[in-house]
Amino acid sequence: MVSIRAFVAIPMYICAMSDKKVRVRFAPSPTGGLHLGGVRTVLYNYLFAKKHGGDFILRIEDTDQTRFVPGAEEYIFDCLKWAGLEPDESVQHGGDFGPYRQSERKELYKNYAEQLVAEGHAYYAFDTPGELEQMRQQYRTDENPAPQYDNKVRMQMRNSLTLDGDTVHELMHSDTPYVVRIKMPDEETVSFNDMIRGEVSFNTSLVDDKVLLKADGMPTYHLAVVVDDHLMEISHAFRGEEWLPSAPVHVLLWKYLFGEDKMPQWAHFPLILGPSGKLSKRDGATYGFPVFAMNWTDPKTGDLTEGFKEMGFLPEAFMNLLAVLGWNDGTEQEIFSLDEMIEKFSMDRIHSAGAKFDYEKAKWFNHEWIKKLTVDRLQLLVKEVLKSKGIEVADDELLNKVIDLVKDRCTLLTDFYEQAGYIFSKRLKALIYLLFSRNGMMLKPCSSRS
RNA sequence: GGCGCGUUGGUCAAGGGGUUAAGACGCCUCCCUUUCACGGAGGAAUCACGGGUUCGAUUCCCGUACGCGCUACCA
Structure with a gap:
């Protein structure tokens, strides 16, 4: 396993640096808070891009209109800004490959879906949600608790594979809702090299006919990610491990639409x-x-x-x-x-196994950074903490001395309130001033500190 | 159930055919210190299991178990 990884990673780095410009993307769907794993995905993308002199693109995957959450997109940008991981291209940053919001690219996807149907790689499906549910009920057994819309059942469903041409034509021109599904081939092996895991393979017969284009004309993630990665010239596509099972669909789409040789290098990050x-x-x-x-x-x-x-x-x-x-x-x-x-x-030093988040260690990192950072960097942040507790600090010089004095005992920024807030209380203020002016230096309440 | 990915102390992990199997967090003991914290010195604690391959496997191969993920007209 290790040897495979080393083997795979080396040629990819050569490719990454010499072949084409490194362009990576983070593609969140703006449906809520940005979680740890998402931020780490951004970080790894960002680090890889910057390491190789490439660009980091932020693309908004908002193709599910039913999950629109006001403010979520803005929130993502705020998080990245705070984290210091600014995209080179995005809705806010501009760029030559826009629009960067998938809902604004809606018309683009349809043609690709049509092309797939025309070439026999996809088909129209007219099954209603009720019919889909009925199918799942019908095929559900103890051995198969979650039947899929796949090669085993597709010929029993209402789609352009089972209906005659006239009926299909009629349905499509009578406002009957329909979707486009990929037609997964029978008994083929799809494999690709994951930068972290090495070769990963799938039997296409075991993967379902995923919906590519929804009834509302929007693409699903599967179509959109391939089309946009191509159009945006993404060289390396990184995402969480939860996407691994649908990777064969994406690989096939690349093969059908743009050529597998044009496909970005994939890496699926372990879960947190x-x-x-x-x-x-x-x-x-x-x-x-x-x-x-x-x-x-x-x-x-x-x-x-x-x-x-x-x-x-x-x-x-x-x-x-x-x-x-x-x-x-x-x-x-x-x-x-x-x-x-x-x-x-470096990508080849990423673990393939998931990691359990340990909050105690997380706090230790913060403590180390508080101790490490300069007072100048800390000042504004501490001021904000105190301000949120109703303490306005006017004397920056005093604040700086206090920060320097107590930062060793602060694990979180908010600890500055407990550790130093009292110093800025009105009664103590006068006394502290007095001591400073008399000695011209900070009085150290703790003699052990050098 | 099927498919996929994983499995080194409680947690993050290095390592990788022959090692006393690093380091960090946390925990415990001690030192420093009038307290707490910081700092310093120690300590307990790990290669999931079973088969191979090999002179020798924690390391390579195959199984099993376990964990996690996916199994939507969500991403």
Whole structure:
């Protein structure tokens, strides 16, 4: 396994640097808070792009109109800004490959879907949701609890494979809703080289006929990701491991539409796990740690989910802890700045196994970064923390001295309130001033500190 | 159920045919310290199991178990 990875990774790096410009993308769907795993995916994309002098693109995957959440897109940009991972191209940053919002590219996808149908790689399907449900009921057994719309049942359904040409024509011109499904070939092996896992193969007979174009004319992720990666000239496509099972569909689509040789290099990142399986925002609530990068308020329910930022994490620490959750540089180094990560990052040192998130260690990283950062960097952040507690600090010089004095005992930025807030209370203020002016230096309440 | 991906201490992990199997978090003990924290010195704790291959497997191969993911006109 290891030897395969090493084997695969080397030629890819050569390719990455000499073949074409490195262009990677993060493609979130704006449906809610940006979670740990998403931010780490952004980070790895960003590090890879910057390492190879490439571009990092942010593409909004908003093809599901039923899941539109106001404010979610803006929120994603806010998170990236806070994290210091600014895209080179996006809805907000512009670029030559727009639009960067898939809903605005709607018309593009239809032609590709038509092309696939014309070439026999896809077909129209007229089955109603009720009929689909009926099919699932009919074929459901103990051995097969989740029947798929696949090569075994497609000929029993209402689609352009089973209906005669006239009927199909009639249905399509009578406002009958229809979708386009990929026709997965029988008994073929689709394989590709994953930069992290090496060769991964699938038997096409075991993969279902996924919907490519929905009844509302929007593409599904499957079609959109392939079309847009092609049109946006993406050289390396990275995403979470949960996408691995649908990778054969994407590989086939690349083969049919643009040629497999044009396909980006894939890498599927391991999942970040919570105390019980894939990390969810529920875990945060039940175990008492943040899951989202920044505070997120669900506009429908009004529920607030606290983020790392508001919890008192530094972006430096957040990036650092995320980076080493699944990656290391092979040395004993644990603390990395973003620049160091860019310098040292390599795809073949990413673990293939999922990693359980450990909040205790996350806090340790933040503590290390608070100790490491200069007072100048900390000042504004601490000011904000105090301000949120109703303490306005006017004297920056005093604040700086206080920060320097107490930062060793602050794990989270919010700890500055407990550790130093009292110093800025009205009564103490006068006294502190007095001491400063008399000695011309900070009085150290703790003699052990050198 | 099917398919896919995984499996080194409680957690993150290095390593990889012969090692006392790194390091970090957390935990414990001690030192420093009037307290706490910081810092320092130690300690407990790991290669899922079964078969191969081999002089020798934690490392390579095959199974099994377990975990996770996917199995939507969601991404």
